[in-house]
Amino acid sequence: xxxxxxxxxxxxxxxxxxxxxxxxxxxxxxxxxxxxxxxxxxxxxxxxxxxxxxxxxxxxxxxxxxxxxxxxxxxxxxxxxxxxxxxxxxxxxxxxxxxxxxxxxxxxxxxxxxxxxxxxxxxxxxxxxxxxxxxxxxxxxxxxxxxxxxxxxxxxxxxxxxxxxxxxxxxxxxxxxxxxxxxxxxxxxxxxxxxxxxxxxxxxxxxxxxxxxxxxxxxxxxxxxxxxxxxxxxxxxxxxxxxxxxxxxxxxxxxxxxxxxxxxxxxxxxxxxxxxxxxxxxxxxxxxxxxxx
Amino acid sequence: xxxxxxxxxxxxxxxxxxxxxxxxxxxxxxxxxxxxxxxxxxxxxxxxxxxxxxxxxxxxxxxxxxxxxxxxxxxxxxxxxxxxxxxxxxxxxxxxxxxxxxxxxxxxxxxxxxxxxxxxxxxxxxxxxxxxxxxxxxxxxxxxxxxxxxxxxxxxxxxxxxxxxxxxxxxxxxxxxxxxxxxxxxxxxxxxxxxxxxxxxxxxxxxxxxxxxxxxxxxxxxxxxxxxxxxxxxxxxxxxxxxxxxxxxxxxxxxxxxxxxxxxxxxxxxxxxxxxxxxxxxxxxxxxxxxxx
Numbered sequence: 001x002x003x004x005x006x007x008x009x010x011x012x013x014x015x016x017x018x019x020x021x022x023x024x025x026x027x028x029x030x031x032x033x034x035x036x037x038x039x040x041x042x043x044x045x046x047x048x049x050x051x052x053x054x055x056x057x058x059x060x061x062x063x064x065x066x067x068x069x070x071x072x073x074x075x076x077x078x079x080x081x082x083x084x085x086x087x088x089x090x091x092x093x094x095x096x097x098x099x100x101x102x103x104x105x106x107x108x109x110x111x112x113x114x115x116x117x118x119x120x121x122x123x124x125x126x127x128x129x130x131x132x133x134x135x136x137x138x139x140x141x142x143x144x145x146x147x148x149x150x151x152x153x154x155x156x157x158x159x160x161x162x163x164x165x166x167x168x169x170x171x172x173x174x175x176x177x178x179x180x181x182x183x184x185x186x187x188x189x190x191x192x193x194x195x196x197x198x199x200x201x202x203x204x205x206x207x208x209x210x211x212x213x214x215x216x217x218x219x220x221x222x223x224x225x226x227x228x229x230x231x232x233x234x235x236x237x238x239x240x241x242x243x244x245x246x247x248x249x250x251x252x253x254x255x256x257x258x259x260x261x262x263x264x265x266x267x268x269x270x271x272x273x274x275x276x277x278x279x280x281x282x283x284x285x286x287x288x289x290x291x292x293x
Numbered sequence: 294x295x296x297x298x299x300x301x302x303x304x305x306x307x308x309x310x311x312x313x314x315x316x317x318x319x320x321x322x323x324x325x326x327x328x329x330x331x332x333x334x335x336x337x338x339x340x341x342x343x344x345x346x347x348x349x350x351x352x353x354x355x356x357x358x359x360x361x362x363x364x365x366x367x368x369x370x371x372x373x374x375x376x377x378x379x380x381x382x383x384x385x386x387x388x389x390x391x392x393x394x395x396x397x398x399x400x401x402x403x404x405x406x407x408x409x410x411x412x413x414x415x416x417x418x419x420x421x422x423x424x425x426x427x428x429x430x431x432x433x434x435x436x437x438x439x440x441x442x443x444x445x446x447x448x449x450x451x452x453x454x455x456x457x458x459x460x461x462x463x464x465x466x467x468x469x470x471x472x473x474x475x476x477x478x479x480x481x482x483x484x485x486x487x488x489x490x491x492x493x494x495x496x497x498x499x500x501x502x503x504x505x506x507x508x509x510x511x512x513x514x515x516x517x518x519x520x521x522x523x524x525x526x527x528x529x530x531x532x533x534x535x536x537x538x539x540x541x542x543x544x545x546x547x548x549x550x551x552x553x554x555x556x557x558x559x560x561x562x563x564x565x566x567x568x569x570x571x572x573x574x575x576x577x578x579x580x581x582x583x584x585x586x
Binding site: 020032033036083089107108109111112118121122127134137138140144145147154158160162165 | 326329372379381382407411414434437438451
């Protein structure tokens with residue numbers, strides 16, 4: 001499983017570089033391309049592209065067919081990280097041990113690099129030569145919907161607004177997670193199915209799987225923030241409590257939150273029984289949901 | 294002509310509102326939608342949508358067919374204005390006499406409103422029920438290409454980098470204009486033709502028209518910055534000289550710049566002879582290129 005994960009990640013990194021390459025670079029445009037590449041290269045496990053590939057294969061189609069949507073969603077994810085790190089947002093000087101984009105290239109440059117990475121995905125999908133026009137349109141609808149005001153960006157605004165209030169309830173928290181992290185995860189699974197020509201039943205099941213995966217992942221994040229150590233986690237623990245954030249742990253306590261996470265993990269695994277080639281996906285799910293960092 | 298222009302603009306404004314309306318608004322998402330609407334409503338002449346409609350009609354098709362791409366390009370334009378006004382970019386507190394988006398809603402909110410307005414266009418086009426899938430894919434390719442690193446955003450980075458240099462030549466200036474303002478104007482004209490099912494010849498001519506229109510428009514901007522008064526222009530004159538900007542006027546002087554603008558205007562008008570229903574477009578071109586503000 002780990003070999004395949006590594007292969008998918010490396011394949012994605014190679015393709016991201018190709019998609020962002022220009023044949024005729026105009027003088028002075030280089031800064032933008034460099035800033036985009038800098039952040040694209042600073043990636044982690046490339047979970048979103050991996051989910052696109054994995055669902056495409058689980059539906060019986062070769063993963064290379066969905067190269068464009070897989071790279072597109074990683075670009076969207078990267079754009080959101082660049083803008084998240086900006087001084088006006090989370091004001092983070094570092095991202096995965098490297099200076100964040102605005103620290104390396106300047107704030108205006110980072111805003112523009114993020115903007116360009118929000119737009120390139122649609123160009124890449126529209127110009128792809130593996131997908132049919134109908135598939136492209138469906139995939140673009142899913143990707144743009146998941147990224148925008150009712151998806152990732154919507155989740156970010158809910159998160160920001162929640163910080164100003166002290167009556168955040170579970171429904172509000174779920175909506176925030178659903179947008180902020182869940183929407184792109186869901187889009188990844190669904191786009192993999194669409195690219196494979198899957199039927200509506202499998203697209204719906206992929207979306208339900210993603211909802212559970214994303215939520216469990218987030219609850220585990222909340223738990224690790226209070227149970228792990230800074231050494232293991234590689235980032236400061238206790239930051240949620242410090243910021244007075246409402247999380248599943250503050251709502252239910254660690255034990256109950258663990259139970260909820262296990263319950264949701266079980267649901268996610270059960271859904272995968274509806275897919276034929278589900279071995280890799282089951283192992284991936286277990287890996288993501290039994291992590292200690 | 295002015296009646297039609299007004300009708301197109303009002304139609305666009307109505308549709309923009311509809312596209313940004315949510316049936317089920319989640320608590321706390323409202324700020325985002327409000328910030329998006331605030332900037333969408335603060336529009337000017339809606340020149341880009343008007344060009345989409347006008348080229349669609351010039352190719353013999355009803356303008357309503359291209360409602361989605363027309364509104365999409367206005368959203369992209371609006372997103373770029375919101376991000377341009379940010380403190381890290383041009384740091385403008387006002388936009389058309391109203392507080393700019395970040396002054397009204399906060400900086401983080403403005404970044405996110407801009408992001409959401411960069412993504413919504415692709416959702417709107419993908420979900421449109423007037424255009425065929427092939428048309429949507431072509432239009433999305435044009436729109437994303439014109440907006441991103443090789444179009445509008447690319448032009449902005451070239452502009453920023455030029456300010457740091459003192460050896461800006463005409464080619465560099467043309468590349469900057471081509472991206473910063475020309476790309477969206479070109480996309481408007483081309484998308485109108487694609488939506489009307491025009492052939493490659495007309496698409497190419499529309500693109501050539503747009504190149505000349507955009508460049509002439511920009512040169513006139515440069516001229517007005519030194520020949521007009523703050524009263525007539527409604528914004529401070531002399532700002533280019535103050536910022537030591539290289540413009541067509543600093544390169545050639547006012548008289549020669551006027552000649553170039555007239556020459557390019559003539560070329561744009563000649564190209565329109567290749568389109569059947571060109572009366573409105575010819576009047577529009579003359580209006581845009583003989584303005585005194």
